[in-house]
Amino acid sequence: MSPTAAATTHLSASPRRIASLALPALVVLAAEPLYVLVDTAVVGHLGRVPLAALAVGGTVMTLTAWVGTVVAYGTTGRAARRFGAGDRAAAVAEGVQSSWLAFGVGLLIAIGMQFGGGALARTLAGGGGEVADAAAHWLRIAALGAPGLLLAAAGNGWLRGVQDTRRPLFFVLGPNLLSALLCPLLVYPGGLGLIGSAVANVVAQTLCGALFAAALVAERVSLRPRPRVIRQQLVLSRDLLIRGLAFQASFLSATAVAARFGAAAVGAHQIALQLWFFTALVLDALAIAAQSLVGAALGAGDDAGARALARRIGLLGGVCGVGFALLIAAGASVVPSWFSSDAGVREQAMAAWPWFVVMLPLAGVVFALDGVLIGAGDVRYLRNLTIVAALGGFLPAIWLAYALDLGLGGIWAGLTLFVVIRLVALLLRLRNGGWAVTGAVR
Template identity: 35%
Template sequence: MRSRPEDREILRLAVPAFLALAAEPLFLLADAAIIGRLGTTPLAGLGIAAAVLQTAVGLCVFLAYGTTASVARRLGAGDTRGALTQGIDGLWLAIAIGGVATVLGVTLAGPLVGLFGAGAGVSEQAVAYLRPALLGTTPLLVMLAATGVLRGLQDTRTPLYVAVAGNALNVVLNVALVHGLGLGIAGAAWGSVIAQVGMAVALTTVVVHAARREGAPLRPDRSGILLAARAGVALVVRTLTLRAALLVTTYAVTLGQVREDALAVDLAAHQLALTLWTFLAFVLDSIAIAAQAMTGRYLGASDVVGTRRVTDRMIRWGLWSGVVTGALLAVASPVLGPLFTGDAAVHDRLVGVLLVAALGQPAAGVVFVLDGVLIGAGDGRYLAWGGVVTLVVYAPLVLLAVTAAGGALLAVWVVFTAVFMGARLAVLLHRARGQAWLVTGLGSTRDAPAP
């Protein structure tokens, strides 16, 4: 791929974002490695708890994505003070949502885990992890909002430094609490919560300092917070459809297995595969982060030609990055299982699943880039409708496939890779080829007609 001038800007934003995003799933990877030594049942319990926790936090990813787009637009338009004012509103919104989500999550932890029907042993371990982990919801949401502000300001380095330090602290705490103090699976959750609090404080301090420097108000502004909430509704729907697809995928794994020990093996292998998939998704998403920041800034500056040029370039970056991650995953697939668990049955299940996942990486690279471009453009309504269409197509097919295959884990991942990612690719390519998302200045496409 011949180098172009915009490559330097993409690399400046994407490389620190890549390292920061790669560090984020290491929270779960560290938990999986440490908890996996406790046995297959705790590892399977982590899989259920992680699905619930990632859904709760994932629904609020608009706090990062929406804030990145709005802050970048104002930055491109030359209004740095206004950009930081919107960022502070996002922080207050994160605190408000986090408080409500924590209370509801802790109260409903048992029933939520029970929805998966994973058996008494696995469910008990899942609840033991989930209840303390949910106390980190508010810090996590504040981290999302603060990270979004900094990305919108074209700063991806600060989130990197905080992510690396926080992940290192998480590993140390988890080892000490799980094995040193013998707290079991709950110790891993407490270690993550403590690390998340520290990371939230660090990121918020940086944003507040920048706001003070530009004279942006720090007090909560009701109208600004409500505006940020309304702007995030479409992205919540978009994220809800993505999380629902992942929940349906995990539920599909539980179908067809009548023996609890066989189900625990499938769930443990699925959890490891999904964690690795998420890790690679964050790696590929680093270019999408650059896409959000650059698209917002270019459109804020009313540079449509530059927006198109950078978008085309980032699509190429996404495609080739997917080829590389897919090849690496395929090569490493036989040795990844033993890093997390000593269960040979889990190892056997995992290899085939990872090979299927590797084949889907090039398409995933393009999907994540286009997702970032449209988020940066404020095209949330289209993303919401596209997510609904994708879910409607995918959900019945994956449930039908696993039933027809007698509960085969591999069948679930074949449908996930081919149908779910394929449908997302088609929906995003269709939009990117048009003109409707290219809204310039401080305008937003969130009020545009649904497709």
């Protein structure tokens, strides 16, 4: 690589450049959870049954959104490599194939929910009854938005890969704002009740998917499906899905153990866990910037630039983690009371709080380096590491906490161990350089 090109890659690692990618990505990441809060608030005033039905149906759509995140992350790394190699058309072509994949999966979900939505709702609701019936009705309608939801995820992926995080900002915010306005109108004056919520969801997701699809068409590349590329993307998505399942199993087990320590403990665990998920959401924006920049550097053949990026992004992740830790530590006596007036819950929260504070700077580095390796296409290593850290650290630790009656502090010590194992392994991987494979395709 020429000295000028190398210098350009190193320049792209500046905090300003990273922020220009991370901040719009953060808004996009936050848009969906914020809309869900609005949706929940609107439906909540309809009564207990509609709210419970939304919780049941919403769980299924949350899993669909998680599949979309997997597609987006896999697409970003592959598109970024092509973009870094100077072939924007090939980077966009990755988006074409991931969009076909996303649309196909979304169509299967939409059709499947028409036939299996009732049985799934009854299973999640613990049997038949009003909640299951309402959830099934909501789910059958809301699932029609799945193709648009997953198309938008694929669109986010390839646009991040070509380092365009501005258009996704408008493509996601516009439909979500429209839906936030439609939801109360359809639910109340429109007289649709709970179904109004589902219709508003479908409108937002379909419009969002259409905007990303239009952006793809405007690139004037071939829209023909390429099965070989789709198979390659499926392998990458498979590894990310397995990794995600390891996370899900770990956090579900943690909640199950917390519940065994009583209502106050599981309530406090929920407060700390939701704050943890919020910080993870913010730090994920930095990981998305890492995916795009590292993938582009490796695609350009600049492994030295990619290593410099990895170090800088890891450092920024640590700094952000320290900032969150200071905020959480300062709010120890106040924050739990925002979520619960129960003295027992607040007391239990203090058992988790020190571990939460200590973990955040480490987690900041871990999330940032996760983004580096995803951008590098080193997903198999991440998959294996997550499984080892979960099965060898987190899960044994939290069940040991139950056996030894260590309470909520023991559970969060287990989560800290999970983060420490991943941090050590990621730093070792970063040092040995096995992840820094150059070229347009890994």
